[in-house]
Amino acid sequence: MGIRENIIQLRELFGVTQEQLASIAGVSRGAVSQWEGGFSEPRMGSIQKIADYFRISKSNIIEDNGMSFIDPVTKKPKGSPYMPSGAIPVVASSATVPLLTLGRVHAGSLADEEEVAHRVEVPASVCAGHPRAFALEVEGDCMNRVIPEGSHVLVDPDRQPANGSIAVVETEDYRAVMRRWYKGSTKLMLSADSFEDYEDMIFGMDDGPVRVIGTVVWFQAANEME
Structure with a gap:
């Protein structure tokens, strides 16, 4: 599953139309249609906007089977919270x-x-x-x-x-x-x-x-x- 399939699955999971996704990504609805048809791929700036909006990683959009790592119930990355750029998870020790x-x-x-x-x-x-x-x-x-x-x-x-x-x-x-x-x-x-x-x-x-x-x-x- 590549970018085309990930975008289709993302829209289905979050219940957004091509027009709504276009607004989030800062592109035209026709551009989203081109992505889903496999005729073109989104620029990294658009991918970043989509990932930030839905609190997912860019890899969930770019990599093969990327959307399979999104929990269908919570709609969050499995085992990983959304964090702004530069933040890292906290790991507790005994003290x-x-x-x-x-x-x-x-x-x-x-x-x-x-x-x-x-x-x-x-x-x-x-x-x-x-x-x-x-x-x-x-x-x-x-x-x-x-x-x-x-x-x-x-x-x-x-x-x-x-x-x-x-x-x-x-x-x-x-x-x-x-x-x-x-x-x-x-x-x-x-x-x-x-x-x-x-x-x-x-x-x-x-x-x-x-x-x-x-x-x-x-x-x-x-x-x-x-």
Whole structure:
């Protein structure tokens, strides 16, 4: 099963039309039809957009039988959470968890593959309750009343945020932000918790998808790191 078959199976699994997939990938509906007919293949930029939107890996689209690694019930990669670029899974030990954090999260965006030189230890008791969590380093001051800049945050991709939770989310234009989450019946508000002056980010029902990357469940301030 190659790219053509993977795209057909992806549309069937997630219940999207060719037109909807075209909008996600940033191409025309005719281009999707060409992909499924085997007359052309999507560019890597389109593949990345599709993978990011559905929280799957590019390999699920590119490799033979790639979609067979997507759980048909959860619609997630089997045994693997969605993680933003640069994040790595946390592996618990008997005492503490050595962790080399590769990702950074900002009030604006997640950096690509920017390595952080130091290490942070996450208590095994924390990891036990969040087995698929990953870590990111905080840049910016939009949450500095609670989480100082330079802290490491542990993000659980399986925990949906409740009102008031600190969430890492991705907006329609592929910007990732860390804010407090407040969702009403018709509006979603992402609010800073900062000593500085930041405007709330407010989204309506017609403003495009806001995807939850995960909920912050633990953090360690920079001055506590060894």
